[in-house]
Amino acid sequence: MTSGLLLKEMxxxxxxxxxxxxxxxxNIAANVLLAAGASxxxxxxxxxxxxxxxxAHALTVNIGTLSAPFVEGMQAAIAGTxxxxxxxxxxxxxxxxxxxxxxxxxxxxxxxxTVVRGNASEILSLAGEASRGQGVDGRDGVEIAEAAAxxxxxxxxxxxxxxxxxDFVTDGARAVRIGGGSPWMPLNTALGCSLTGLCGAYVGLxxxxxxxxxxxxxxxxxxxxxxxxxxxxxxxxxxxxxxALQALTPGALDAGAExxxxxxxxx
Amino acid sequence: MTSGLLLKEMxxxxxxxxxxxxxxxxNIAANVLLAAGASxxxxxxxxxxxxxxxxAHALTVNIGTLSAPFVEGMQAAIAGTxxxxxxxxxxxxxxxxxxxxxxxxxxxxxxxxTVVRGNASEILSLAGEASRGQGVDGRDGVEIAEAAAxxxxxxxxxxxxxxxxxDFVTDGARAVRIGGGSPWMPLNTALGCSLTGLCGAYVGLxxxxxxxxxxxxxxxxxxxxxxxxxxxxxxxxxxxxxxALQALTPGALDAGAExxxxxxxxx
Amino acid sequence: MTSGLLLKEMxxxxxxxxxxxxxxxxNIAANVLLAAGASxxxxxxxxxxxxxxxxAHALTVNIGTLSAPFVEGMQAAIAGTxxxxxxxxxxxxxxxxxxxxxxxxxxxxxxxxTVVRGNASEILSLAGEASRGQGVDGRDGVEIAEAAAxxxxxxxxxxxxxxxxxDFVTDGARAVRIGGGSPWMPLNTALGCSLTGLCGAYVGLxxxxxxxxxxxxxxxxxxxxxxxxxxxxxxxxxxxxxxALQALTPGALDAGAExxxxxxxxx
Numbered sequence: 001m002t003s004g005l006l007l008k009e010m011x012x013x014x015x016x017x018x019x020x021x022x023x024x025x026x027n028i029a030a031n032v033l034l035a036a037g038a039s040x041x042x043x044x045x046x047x048x049x050x051x052x053x054x055x056a057h058a059l060t061v062n063i064g065t066l067s068a069p070f071v072e073g074m075q076a077a078i079a080g081t082x083x084x085x086x087x088x089x090x091x092x093x094x095x096x097x098x099x100x101x102x103x104x105x106x107x108x109x110x111x112x113x114t115v116v117r118g119n120a121s122e123i124l125s126l127a128g129e130a131s132r133g134q135g136v137d138g139r140d141g142v143e144i145a146e147a148a149a150x151x152x153x154x155x156x157x158x159x160x161x162x163x164x165x166x167d168f169v170t171d172g173a174r175a176v177r178i179g180g181g182s183p184w185m186p187l188n189t190a191l192g193c194s195l196t197g198l199c200g201a202y203v204g205l206x207x208x209x210x211x212x213x214x215x216x217x218x219x220x221x222x223x224x225x226x227x228x229x230x231x232x233x234x235x236x237x238x239x240x241x242x243x244a245l246q247a248l249t250p251g252a253l254d255a256g257a258e259x260x261x262x263x264x265x266x267x
Numbered sequence: 268m269t270s271g272l273l274l275k276e277m278x279x280x281x282x283x284x285x286x287x288x289x290x291x292x293x294n295i296a297a298n299v300l301l302a303a304g305a306s307x308x309x310x311x312x313x314x315x316x317x318x319x320x321x322x323a324h325a326l327t328v329n330i331g332t333l334s335a336p337f338v339e340g341m342q343a344a345i346a347g348t349x350x351x352x353x354x355x356x357x358x359x360x361x362x363x364x365x366x367x368x369x370x371x372x373x374x375x376x377x378x379x380x381t382v383v384r385g386n387a388s389e390i391l392s393l394a395g396e397a398s399r400g401q402g403v404d405g406r407d408g409v410e411i412a413e414a415a416a417x418x419x420x421x422x423x424x425x426x427x428x429x430x431x432x433x434d435f436v437t438d439g440a441r442a443v444r445i446g447g448g449s450p451w452m453p454l455n456t457a458l459g460c461s462l463t464g465l466c467g468a469y470v471g472l473x474x475x476x477x478x479x480x481x482x483x484x485x486x487x488x489x490x491x492x493x494x495x496x497x498x499x500x501x502x503x504x505x506x507x508x509x510x511a512l513q514a515l516t517p518g519a520l521d522a523g524a525e526x527x528x529x530x531x532x533x534x
Numbered sequence: 535m536t537s538g539l540l541l542k543e544m545x546x547x548x549x550x551x552x553x554x555x556x557x558x559x560x561n562i563a564a565n566v567l568l569a570a571g572a573s574x575x576x577x578x579x580x581x582x583x584x585x586x587x588x589x590a591h592a593l594t595v596n597i598g599t600l601s602a603p604f605v606e607g608m609q610a611a612i613a614g615t616x617x618x619x620x621x622x623x624x625x626x627x628x629x630x631x632x633x634x635x636x637x638x639x640x641x642x643x644x645x646x647x648t649v650v651r652g653n654a655s656e657i658l659s660l661a662g663e664a665s666r667g668q669g670v671d672g673r674d675g676v677e678i679a680e681a682a683a684x685x686x687x688x689x690x691x692x693x694x695x696x697x698x699x700x701d702f703v704t705d706g707a708r709a710v711r712i713g714g715g716s717p718w719m720p721l722n723t724a725l726g727c728s729l730t731g732l733c734g735a736y737v738g739l740x741x742x743x744x745x746x747x748x749x750x751x752x753x754x755x756x757x758x759x760x761x762x763x764x765x766x767x768x769x770x771x772x773x774x775x776x777x778a779l780q781a782l783t784p785g786a787l788d789a790g791a792e793x794x795x796x797x798x799x800x801x
Contacts, residue, residue, distance in 0.1 A: 024560045024576050026291045030456035035501050040456070041361070042291050045334040048365040055364070067579040067603065069334065094575070097589070098582040187780065189564035189574070234569050235776025242502025246454065293558045297723035302768050307723070308628070309558050312601040315632040322631070336601065509769025513721065 003215035003257055004250030006202055011037040015204035017197060018056035018081075020044040020074055022064025022093065025193035028238075032194040035245040036219060038201035046072040053080030058204030060196050061113070062091035063104055071104055078111050087114035087203040091196035096125035109156065114209050116152065117161040117196045120145035127152045142168050150175065159209045161199065163192060167217045171210040178214065179258035180221025182228035184237035191241075195220050218257035223248055225256070270482035270524055271517030273469055278304040282471035285323035285348075286464050287311040287341055289331025289360065292457035295505075299461040302512040303486060305468035313339040320347030325471030327463050328380070329358040330371055338371055345378050354381035354470040358463035363392035376423065381476050383419065384428040384463045387412035394419045409435050417442065426476045428466065430459060434484045438477040445481065446525035447488025449495035451504035458508075462487050485524035490515055492523070537749035537791055538784030540736055545571040549738035551731060552590035552615075554578040554608055556598025556627065559727035562772075566728040569779040570753060572735035580606040587614030592738030594730050595647070596625035597638055605638055612645050621648035621737040625730035630659035643690065648743050650686065651695040651730045654679035661686045676702050684709065693743045695733065697726060701751045705744040712748065713792035714755025716762035718771035725775075729754050752791035757782055759790070 016039045021029050026042050033040040043052040046069070053059055059081040061074045081088045090113035095105035102125070109116070109126060116126065120140035124130065127148035142164035149160040153172035162168045167178040185191050198220060202212035223244035231237040283306045288296050293309050300307040310319040313336070320326055326348040328341045348355045357380035362372035369392075376383070376393060383393065387407035391397065394415035409431035416427040420439035429435045434445040452458050465487060469479035490511035498504040550573045555563050560576050567574040577586040580603070587593055593615040595608045615622045624647035629639035636659075643650070643660060650660065654674035658664065661682035676698035683694040687706035696702045701712040719725050732754060736746035757778035765771040 022576070023290050023557050024564050027294055027456060027561055030291050031454075031501070034454045034456055041364075042289070042332055043365075044332070045367070047335070048333065048367040051365045051367075065576055065578070066582065068581070097575075098577075098585045100579070100582040100585075187565075187568045189561060189568055233773075233777030233780045234565070235773030235778075235780075238773060238776075239500075239502030239505060242505075243500030246500045246502075290557050294561055294723060297558050298721075298768070301721045301723055308631075309556070309599055310632075311599070312634070314602070315600065315634040318632050318634075506767075506769030506772060509772075510767030513767045513769075 002211045003218045004254035006205060006207065006212060006215040007037070007219060007248070007253050008250045009205050010201060013205070014039045015057035015201050016041060016055065017200040017204055018043050018052055018059045018077060019197050019200065020049065020070065020077055021060065021062040021193050021197065025062065025064060025190035028190050029194040029197040031242055032245060033197050033201055035242045036198055036201060040197060044070060044073040044077070046076040049073040049077035050080030053077045053086065054084050056086065058086055058200040059088040060091065060200035061088060061108060062093055062193050062196055063095065063101060063108070064093040064193060066100055066104060074108065087209060089113060089115040089117060089196055089200045089203065091193055092116065092118050092122045092126055093193065095122050112156050113158055114203055115159045115161065115199050115213050116156065117163060117199055119164055119192065120162050123152060123160065123162045124148050142166055159213045161213050161217060163195060163217065167221065169210065169213050169217060173264050174210055175262040176214055177260045177262065178217045178221055181224035182231070182237060184228065184231060184234045185224055187234035188238055214259060218259060219245065219248060219253055221258065222253055222256040269478045270485045271521035273472060273474065273479060273482040274304070274486060274515070274520050275517045276472050277468055280472070281306045282324035282468050283308060283322065284464060284467040284471055285310050285319055285326045285344060286467065287316065287337065287344055288327065288329040288460055288464065292329065292331060292460035295457050296461040296464040298509055299512060300464050300468055302509045303465055303468060307464060311337060311340040311344070313343045316340040316344035317347030320344045320353065321351050323353065325353055325467040326355040327358065327467035328355060328375060329360055329460050329463055330362065330368060331360040331460060333367055333371060341375065354476060356380060356382040356384060356463055356467045356470065358460055359383065359385050359389045359393055360460065362389050379423050380425055381470055382426045382428065382466050382480050383423065384430060384466055386459065387429050387431055390419060390427065390429045391415050409433055426480045428480050428484060430462060430484065434488065436477065436480050436484060440531055441477055442529040443481055444527045444529065445484045445488055448491035449498070449504060451495065451498060451501045452491055454501035455505055481526060485526060486512065486515060486520055488525065489520055489523040536745045537752045538788035540739060540741065540746060540749040541571070541753060541782070541787050542784045543739050544735055547739070548573045549591035549735050550575060550589065551734040551738055552577050552586055552593045552611060553731050553734065554583065554604065554611055555594065555596040555727055555731065559596065559598060559724035562724050563728040563731040565776055566779060567731050567735055569776045570732055570735060574731060578604060578607040578611070580610045583607040583611035584614030587611045587620065588618045590620065592620055592734040593622040594625065594734035595622060595642060596627055596727050596730055597629065597635060597642070598627040598727060600634055600638060608642065621743060623647060623649040623651060623730055623734045623737065625727055626650065626652050626656045626660055627727065629656050646690050647692055648737055649693040649695065649733050649747050650690065651697060651733055653698055653726065654696055657686060657694065657696045658682050676700055693747045695747050695751060697729060697751065701755065703744065703747050703751060707798050708744055709796040710748055711794045711796065712751045712755055715758035716765070716771060718762065718765060718768045719758055721768035722772055748793060752793060753779065753782060753787055755792065756787055756790040
């Protein structure tokens with residue numbers, strides 16, 4: 001029920017989300033946010049990123065196409081966000097792949113993101129466990145990263161979301177699994193990065209980050225399942241998905257979300 | 268009638284437009300220009316931007332994703348364009364949002380762009396007036412920026428276009444309003460930035476910049492209105508819009524354009 | 535027949551392709567590779583590009599949006615690729631347009647790419663012949679670049695592909711022409727750059743680079759011809775093309791490929 005209320009609140013307030021994301025994702029992430037009801041701004045240069053964080057409702061940081069200027073911009077933006085008391089979301093793309101990514105993702109994790117969203121390979125790697133991921137793809141199933149996600153959430157004090165065929169969200173104590181989506185989604189580049197943006201939009205509303213993350217993932221999963229109908233491949237899926245993100249009503253979100261609440265696990 | 272003639276000329280000559288635009292816009296802006304009949308080239312590095320400006324028919328400069336290397340490239344390109352006696356278009360994205368944007372947009376404006384195209388919040392800010400814009404979105408209606416646009420056009424000696432639900436174009440003396448488009452357009456990222464590119468294509472034909480800007484905005488507005496039919500959201504709108512930009516004939520442009528000529532206002 | 539076998543092998547192994555490509559192409563190139571069956575990674579920063587090349591199956595290098603950091607990343611990645619004994623593909627976008635592009639493309643060519651893929655204007659320029667190309671568009675027909683392509687292939691010891699309405703592929707001795715595609719393809723930006731990525735995926739399988747390049751171009755041309763049916767312009771073509779790239783079976787590729795084997799020409 002909370003997800004529908006949050007969706008209504010997003011449509012009413014159009015939260016401004018500062019997205020520092022990779023070059024592959026910038027366009028589709030902006031379109032996902034616009035379709036869902038938020039207002040994206042891709043502001044990443046260190047000279048203005050911290051200042052801009054003061055006017056945005058949330059920040060998202062994605063390391064997909066890393067470089068020194070990006071890292072400087074991320075640091076400035078996170079400092080600005082934290083000074084303003086706003087939430088931020090970390091997307092540790094392919095953090096297991098190179099020494100640079102391992103170092104930068106560890107540094108960003110130490111800054112205690114409100115939410116971390118990654119695939120199973122990334123979450124395993126962030127938690128210090130071995131992964132089978134190659135390049136930027138996750139090769140690991142979500143379910144084998146659930147314990148790592150709980151541990152990571154206790155470490156950061158925030159929310160951790162592992163996304164894949166079935167998603168898993170935890171804040172260390174509470175945990176849910178979320179079904180839905182479409183097999184065409186992993187064949188559309190940067191839909192994970194764009195979901196990170198949507199998490200930013202929901203946490204930017206200022207409420208409970210766990211419920212906000214569940215709402216973002218549910219919105220995505222229901223729209224993905226709806227867009228799958230009538231799509232004949234990854235190409236025809238994409239415009240249908242944006243249409244579905246836009247058309248989804250609070251009532252349809254609550255009715256369609258496939259959320260399974262798991263037992264609370266003692267820390 | 269002029270718009271149709273200009274469209275025919277563009278299709279016959281495929282003007283080469285050098286676009287220095289933001290990372291979000293690059294792909295869709297290129298596709299808009301190709302569909303409309305122009306030839307886009309995203310060349311922005313200072314080492315070659317000035318040289319390239321010598322072979323392009325027009326330049327467009329967009330500050331959406333600012334950084335020092337971009338600013339250096341813009342300056343080199345503008346110098347090359349002006350040395351070659353070619354027109355250029357400024358898109359002051361979110362120029363009200365940060366100190367960096369206020370400074371860079373003022374510096375670029377002082378170089379007297381042939382055309383400035385922005386939303387109402389940006390035009391108000393450039394003209395030194397208060398705006399309600401947040402982030403990169405315009406929150407102000409076009410109509411409240413009309414006086415600012417006239418003042419700005421007199422200051423630069425060029426054309427100023429304020430785009431939104433209804434567009435406004437002025438060269439300080441002449442002025443028109445242009446209707447059309449679709450409510451799905453503001454939910455597609457970077458369609459404003461792409462329209463700036465199309466202004467570049469039309470002014471690159473070498474005629475009157477005011478008529479060229481009216482033609483570009485009319486081409487966009489008619490195609491947007493046509494694409495709206497049958498679209499079920501922002502996602503399905505996008506491919507239809509590119510199809511409509513491509514399919515529009517000079518006759519259909521002249522027949523479909525919703526241009527209202529306003530009284531000439533004394534300076 | 536080889537093309538179908540290679541397509542089956544790509545679907546079975548999902549080769550990891552490191553793409554250093556331009557900002558315009560990044561999203562669509564990633565989607566093309568995902569739809570076709572490969573795994574793209576846009577890793578270009580010099581700090582990690584060489585290391586990443588060690589885990590990728592192939593590298594592609596595209597000079598579309600050149601800058602000093604890109605060039606450093608390209609050099610690091612090529613060194614890493616060559617140290618690992620992996621193939622790489624060069625896409626010399628608009629190499630005739632500026633002094634920077636002429637210099638960088640010559641330097642990259644001297645590193646002996648496994649495959650060079652360009653339009654006729656680019657291949658003529660790389661081979662030291664005059665071209666009519668303006669900006670990033672090729673204005674020359676593929677057929678007038680066939681001799682230049684053969685000479686270039688003998689110079690590099692690799693494969694050269696000239697793409698356009700009909701494609702031409704040679705390794706200096708063998709040569710084929712490949713028909714198919716759609717007139718909407720040149721109105722979709724960066725489809726040439728994306729094809730370079732697909733060449734990387736096929737050569738990344740580790741077999742004969744000539745046969746791999748023929749397979750990549752055939753896959754593209756058959757999917758393009760299929761996507762043309764029912765498309766009403768460049769916009770509606772794009773999602774159909776991704777669907778067709780994904781849906782194409784090895785049998786349909788072999789049955790549909792329009793490959794004409796030319797006489798072997800003595801060196």
